[in-house]
Amino acid sequence: MIRCFAFLPLLSFSFVVAQEPTATPAKLTIYNQDFAVARTTVPLDLHAGANEVLTTNVTKQLEPDSVILRDPSGRNLVNVVEQNYDAAVVDQQWLMDKYEGKTIDFEIQGPQVVESATGERQTVPAKTIEGRIIRAGSQSASGYPYSPPLIEVAGKMQFSMPGTPIFPATLDGLLLKPTLRWQIDAEKAARFNAELDYMTHGMNWQATYNVVVPESSDTTAPELAEIIGWVTIQNKTGADFPKATIQLMAGDVAKIQDLRRREMNGVAYNQNAMVFASSGAPAVTQEAFDDFHLYDLHRTVSLSNGETKQIQFLEASNVTVRRTYRFEGNNPVTQPFYPGYHNDQIGFDHSGNTRVAILQEIKNSVANHLGMPLPAGRLRFYRRDRDGQMQFVGRT
Template sequence: MIRCFAFLPLLAFSYVVAQEPTTAPTRLTIYNQDFAVARTTVPLDLHAGTNEVLTTNVTGQLEPDSVVLRDPSGRNLVHVAEQNYDAAVVDQQWMMEKYEGKTIDFQIQGPQVMESATGEQRVIPARTVEGRIIRAGGQAANGYPYNQPLIEVGGKMQFSMPGVPVFPATTDGLLLKPTLRWQIDDEKAARFSAELDYITHGMNWQATYNVVVPRQPIRRGRSWRRLSAG
């Protein structure tokens, strides 16, 4: 019996991504060149005039020039006057850059619960220190891989954060998910489910085949598919 193993690149592999019950499922056709074609639906309830529409049911590596929004039935024309895509989802680095040049609190010790000899418990609040963010740090634009944060604490500068940064709860402009926005002009009111197609990067797949060839004229084979998303 002869065993043959082969790694064969294929063109594409279709895959359906399960979503939350309130969102439409996304069908992916994943190619083995670090990209995929995504297809989902967006409910449209348009009135005559200008409509503002958005969806967060998109990936963080969407290619804006590839976006197509249309009525799959062909009964309605979707007139997109403007399109904007924002993938700058909020994280600690984003917040540090937003508050660059400003003073915030840094938590140097979390709240603690102390218990006395009599069993009485007392909560000691978290300890914080004020620091001014001179430089947020992160990816550098001059070719260096990383810039250290520069923080002023008590009139002195240091190249590290004194603790966990604590930002005001009133911070505006927070983006929790990648968002695709349209300005759609329509001559009359219409309600339908539009089809949204786009190209996204960061996905790949490969197939591995295990072919078993016995001495008799019978062919058996097994295959494995491995998906990866970055």
Template sequence: MSYVMNIRLVSLLSVVASTAFAQPALTVYNQGFAVVRERVPLDLKAGENAFTFAGATAMLEADSVVLRDPAGKVALRVLEQSYRADVMSQGVLLALNEGRAIDFLVRDQNAKEYTVSGKVIRSGYAPGGEQSAPIIEVDGKLRFSLPGEPLFPTLPGDGVLKPTLTWKIGVAQPAKLEAELAYITGGLSWQSAYNLVAPEKGNQLDVVGWVTVNNQSGKVFENAAVKLMAGDVNKIAPKAARGGGPVRMEMMAMASMDAAVTEKAFDEFHLYTLPRAVTLRDRETKQVEFMRATGVTAPVIYVFDGASNYGTYRGGMMRDPGFGTQGNTKVWVMREFKNSEENKLGLPLPKGRLRFYRRDDADGRIEFTGESELDHTAKNEMIRVKTGDAFDVVGERIRTNFNGNNRQDFAEEDFEIKVRNRKAEPVTVRIVEHLYRWNNWRIVQQSDEFTKKDAQTIEFNVTVPPDTQKTVTYRVRYEWK
């Protein structure tokens, strides 16, 4: 390779390295905030230096700002910092001209233009608060609206067009460096969503996971490296965000089939890194596919919990005989699957919405069949979510007997649970019963075997043939002593 080619190659690599070095970086949390990191070129003389950075977000937490030399060679001291987010707008300029007369451009019905002079009594602008109607004095009369388009004098000397950080920086020796600016900001958030598609019959699912990044921060991030932090990070709730405007939505395609979101455990959370740099415009929502799985086994489960509306143990004796009638008639439809490699998954899944679809064999189109919320789910954990209520499977629960009063040291209670299956195929239903009256109980009579799920819950697992009814009965005895 020639000397000239070597020089050109080194120059090219230097340009690439410089570009990567200057690339902004974001770590977005699913609690509505982000950490922003940018490179700021500084040319400092010995002593005190004034520097302005016009490019921060409109929701920056000013006391979170860190300005440092990433190489650790220059000891920067930020002697003073100011942050201004009151960027120039019609409301701000009206506020700056309160008490003064300005011109207003008026167009009549023939599109002829002329000016009207009016004194700004009240601008109506309230930074971060609810706006009110402006008050303008025209010809000695007050009006609660603008008489036309305001024509302002030149921009004030201290006006800013973008949210701006101003520093006074002290250094002992002259230095020229690329400093790292890092801060926490509101207005950036992300969430995940999962689309699960099943055939018309069967329990196999195809799963596609999306992440959606939403930028309402007031700043455009060009060609940014983006990471997404999943987990419940302890963060003091921010003040109410500014009102949103129109949101632009964009689907981001993958650069190639080999480019994939990478994941790793980080502290007590999980960190997902997007495979390519993205541009996030202000008020834009951007989406990227982050996982795909085929052949996930997720059987449909029918659950009848006839006492779900009230049937939980409350820590004391419940002797009231009127407490114990049916509270729910619906049979829940649920999906259950394990987040494991053996089940074609095995990736820590951030919380988000699960949408279920089934493919109609008649025309090959998919139909929406329910949705639920997924919490943060670690690898190898079981997922069980409700997708809706059964149409053709009906539950009924009645109490057939109660023997107990305040003078007895026990109570006995009998229940009859009926499950009717109007489908053309058999179904298996989990009948959940809550033993809520006292913590000292035993089943003294039963029609079917049950499983004790916890200290106050039992479960009958019954199969109901097509177009038939299954009846389960049991008697529970509570000992008060």
């Protein structure tokens, strides 16, 4: 059900700023299309009339028009009159832009400890020079400069900074974290924990599988393999999630934005739902959700910005693997068109294909110690040699 709330005119003009504690636990649904849905809480202490509320528990790649702020109990109407999102977190480039046209100090040599002829040690203070920022320059998202800064030093200009810039100590206009601000009109005073939902870019996941088969001299007989499945989660949102419960959505969800996608091959979605668990670890469950598959890790995960985390979600043994060989004598190729020339085998290479493809077949069934719809991912095959050592023999 979709609820539409009209923006009402302000009834009064009282002004209250509400803050929430940091490290609020979050619930994440991560998609394998470089985005996620984050759900957290914002404590609201509203007065009748106009209120201003802010939260810093959001990411740097938040989609502002995806934000939903509501009372999960349904007892209070959250009437948002205006929303502002600022992701311009302070960094060196931001400060260079702020002080463009002004003179600041540049440290050209840090403090040093020197020893005199008598053995006495003393600290020499850092050396600095003044320079005026003619042009701050610009950087790409990865930090590489698009154009160099232009600095005036002692009446001369140079296309590089003479040293480390040192900016005046001020907090005016500085943002240490991405910030969401709302103007909320409340009909009456209310105090409750509001639910905040939003979509963010910069988060992704993929599945990988390691298949280990024993040493064998019979290349045609079925083999019993061990399969270990991993989920790799990447967080590049610009925010930390110290206490997050995670669900993974598998499938291509329709989305207007042109998102980066990772190509993943391998295990298909089939068979009935069941539970997989590693020994001593919480069970990972799967359920059909809409036209997709939803996997729940059933655990709290700490996911820091810039971190790549791997979680084991599948461990199966005595899985039957069948090896087959496929040979195709004619290798299809694209033939150029020559007028008046007749070729009765056009579209094939006459020399033939001399390569033999080695195929490993794994049936995803309960009888084969599997049976859970598995997310698509890369499979790596290892075979033990005569000494019991694992050797890599292929991947898909």
